[in-house]
Amino acid sequence: MLHVGLQHFLVLGALLFSLGLMTVATRRNAVGVLMGVELILNGANVNFVAFNHYVTGGVGGQVFALFVIVLAAAEAAVGLAIVLAIFQTFRSIDVRLADTMRE
Amino acid sequence: MPRKIVTWVVLAALVVTFVGILGASVADGALLPVNLTVGPITLQDVLFYAFAGLTVAGAGAVAFSRNILYSAIGLLFALMGAGSLYVLLSADFLAVTQLLVYIGGVLVLILFAVMLTNRITEVNISNASLGVAGAVALLVATVPVLVFIAVATPWAAHAAPALAPTTRDIGNGFLTRWLLPFELASLVLLATLIGAVVIARKELKQDEPDPSLG
Numbered sequence: 338m339l340h341v342g343l344q345h346f347l348v349l350g351a352l353l354f355s356l357g358l359m360t361v362a363t364r365r366n367a368v369g370v371l372m373g374v375e376l377i378l379n380g381a382n383v384n385f386v387a388f389n390h391y392v393t394g395g396v397g398g399q400v401f402a403l404f405v406i407v408l409a410a411a412e413a414a415v416g417l418a419i420v421l422a423i424f425q426t427f428r429s430i431d432v433r434l435a436d437t438m439r440e
Numbered sequence: 441m442p443r444k445i446v447t448w449v450v451l452a453a454l455v456v457t458f459v460g461i462l463g464a465s466v467a468d469g470a471l472l473p474v475n476l477t478v479g480p481i482t483l484q485d486v487l488f489y490a491f492a493g494l495t496v497a498g499a500g501a502v503a504f505s506r507n508i509l510y511s512a513i514g515l516l517f518a519l520m521g522a523g524s525l526y527v528l529l530s531a532d533f534l535a536v537t538q539l540l541v542y543i544g545g546v547l548v549l550i551l552f553a554v555m556l557t558n559r560i561t562e563v564n565i566s567n568a569s570l571g572v573a574g575a576v577a578l579l580v581a582t583v584p585v586l587v588f589i590a591v592a593t594p595w596a597a598h599a600a601p602a603l604a605p606t607t608r609d610i611g612n613g614f615l616t617r618w619l620l621p622f623e624l625a626s627l628v629l630l631a632t633l634i635g636a637v638v639i640a641r642k643e644l645k646q647d648e649p650d651p652s653l654g
Contacts, residue, residue, distance in 0.1 A: 340481070341488040343597040346529070347590030348491050353518070356499040356584040360511075362446065362577045363503075368553050372502050372515050375546065381523050390529040393599040396609045399531050400618055403610070406534075407625045411632040417553040418640035420538050424557040429549045 348388035353380030367420045367430040371413060378409045445513055452497035456490045488528055495521030512551050519543055530603040533610055
């Protein structure tokens with residue numbers, strides 16, 4: 338089991354996903370929550386590329402991972418813009434404060 | 441507090457060294473006479489364990505650091521380690537994209553958001569809301585299940601093919617088979633660009649003079 342194979346990458350992806358999930362669940366800071374989402378998406382990407390390399394071949398998994406990266410970048414941009422808007426409204430980025438529909 | 445990050449990195453390096461030495465001795469049959477390996481560890485194995493240690497250490501810093509700035513630096517290490525692992529999976533273009541988009545773009549955005557929204561003097565703005573018990577329970581619930589599935593499932597994996605550049609195939613795929621999602625992605629990016637600007641700008645009230653006009 339010491340030689341690197343598919344399982345090693347899957348375990349790494351699982352660890353990334355779990356740590357990201359924990360970050361999303363435990364943070365009160367909205368920027369921290371976004372960081373956790375990035376970790377989760379990276380764990381998924383590691384799985385995509387590992388399965389592509391070891392099981393299917395071709396470039397399908399890599400293309401999917403590229404689309405995931407594109408959407409992650411878009412999500413980060415919009416999410417951080419929302420965080421800035423929340424900060425301007427509430428003077429804080431504690432996600433528990435942002436539960437009102439209007440000022 | 442910066443020592444904490446250094447400690448993480450040193451810890452990861454120690455773990456990697458330990459695993460490497462252990463692997464080498466196991467491969468020699470000195471430590472365990474069991475037929476555990478099929479040969480001496482290769483450079484690829486060492487690189488995998490090094491980068492995987494870096495990635496997990498960075499992700500751990502993101503998850504457990506109390507200071508959001510050190511979480512961002514941990515995210516840098518996690519993204520860098522994952523990007524390096526893509527090279528071992530013969531995804532060279534993806535590795536460079538990870539470096540450009542994630543570390544050059546997303547991480548800088550996150551750092552900007554941290555600087556703009558935190559009062560830097562307030563270090564402890566990012567307390568856990570679920571508490572240590574909840575976090576540990578979540579980890580205990582997810583990690584063993586996912587690791588067990590990853591290890592125990594008989595995947596239809598074949599021996600790893602030789603590393604080969606894939607940029608040409610990806611480029612061809614984007615303009616033939618995946619043309620529609622490719623164009624849709626550019627549309628999404630345009631919408632994101634406009635949407636982020638609209639959301640993040642300061643609204644001017646009618647009765648307030650424009651501060652930029654003095």
